[in-house]
Amino acid sequence: MDTGRAVEVVGQAVAAARAARETDEWDDYGTLLWQAAGSPGALPLGLGLIASQDALEREVGCDLLGHASNRDEAVRAEAAAALVALAGLESEPRVLSSLARAVEMTYDRRAVPVLATLSRHPDAEVRQQVAGAFAGITSGQPDGPDIRALITLTRDEDPEVRSWATFTLGFQSEADSRAIRTALWERTADEHADAREEGIHGLARRHVLRVVPLLADLLDDPDGAHVLTFRAAQIMGVPELLPALLEYGPGVAEAEAAVRACDPRQRALLDTSAWELVCALHQLRPDLDACLYMERFDCGLTLGLDTERGPAVYDVEALLGRADGDPALAAGLVASESESARR
Template sequence: MSDETRAPDDDLRAAGALLSAAEPSQRAAGYRRQAARTAPGADALRAWAVATVLPRAGREPDGPALSALVDVLGAAQDERALPVLLELAGHPDGEVRLAVAKALPFVGEPVQDSPRVRALLALSRDAAPPVRDAAVFGLGTLGEAYGPAVRAALHERLDDEDEEVAEEAVRGLANRQDASVLPRLIDLLETYVEPHPLTLSAAAVLGRPELLPVLAELAAERPEDRRIAAALEACDPARREERSALAWRLLEDLAVRRPDLDAALAWDRFSADLRLEVRHPAEPGSYLLDGLLRRAGHDPSGAAALVDADFPPTA
């Protein structure tokens, strides 16, 4: 038996044995156990999971077991699974399509107009709301999903009858700095007593001053909600300018204190978070800027001292 097909431990050997059971529920249980182990697993474990599960995809007739099989492929995030996922995207069982929609964003290379993006576009119009929700999430968060067809699909879902789908569409368009989503975003912030986390995330990423009145009202009603406070700060030009000034002072202080460190400020795409990235010969480091400044009492020099203490001087 090759290393690729040998189960890494007794638990996975037991899970693998269930895959040959006659009862579909037992096979589903085996796949679920594999998926739970594969998601945080090492590369070797992921490779084993794909080698074990992929050949079974074409002969697994039962819906629950097949959807659990797809969960393993999504957890493994292995390119070899993509053809199977694309084939199953049109499966008659909604649970299988849901598993495919959840898996596709994590399987395949980031290529514009890729097959996985086209599959997610089709699934974003699925009859089942959970499938649409998962597909719109994928379209909204995939870095390569930038074409006009994706934007049109997200706009199409803004008034979806399912609230979760509409929230995902709003966030996807906010991620792309599409200001045309502002009226729908404001409507969502005003409509619900407790704003959905996705809506607040969309507001923070979009960062437009037009959102300040509704966010200020929410902050007054819920002063303890840090998500509302973060969105309010991201949309306030004065606070953003202050944040930028603190960030640059931190960089300047760190350069004086530790000229041996290569530090830079960075934004992740589709995020309102500003990060401080530090390169060090022993081990690189990354800090969320707002959290670092809070730890230092919003003192840039104090924040630089915290970073200094985390990295031993180089010889």
């Protein structure tokens, strides 16, 4: 899309946004904005809109800069700088909500103090958007301003804010501390079901054993468990969850994956097969310097390789599945694929 066409589409998006304020139908707006965001003119158009005297145009400008950043890494730094500057001047809650969403897609740490300040905004919608935005904008410190803000937001008076903050802190963040665990544990008694579940999920992701009975209760829900509950069970990987998981029977892929992680016999078989795979691969290609590891806040074994083209990884369980469970055959697949990539 050339710049002239982008100007036209952005104008249509502004008109669609005005109409959506009355109808609450935002599909056309989203489609038009996404189209314009792929244009080389998206950045200057967005910068022009956020300088407008019209609050709705500033809102559209933030959205456009966010979509453009999501699509093109090259524009992120300039978009982030402009959004951070706008935050110091803006007072309209709807614009600030859009700004929080947009700045997340820049992944720029300069926005951490901005979001931390906005986390104390009186408007609940702004605080909710901030709670979600911290998933992409982090300080990288377990006691950074982002984590402190999220902990405060998990105790917000608004249940949706609490839920989003607890999800971001518990399942999106890889920070861990006593303060984080305390905040997550508080939510396990929350009257808001979503916030309670997110507290349980976040503790399970940190392998807190005392949350196992609460996680089992979520699995026993007559309406079925949320996909993140199965994921949390898979990360925990404890046999105490097997009775609840086995109630789902075959055919529920998420439950089956959790069963494999929680069943000691299946885990032992996977560990043995993984070791045999590494040994076989070392015999075939010692130059690949193969290793096995598991992410602290995730589940499943990963095979790591040091290839001529740089690091490569395989999901061990998926790789063994391709090889019908045969570690030697799996090693042959890796060696063959590595050789093909080298050519």
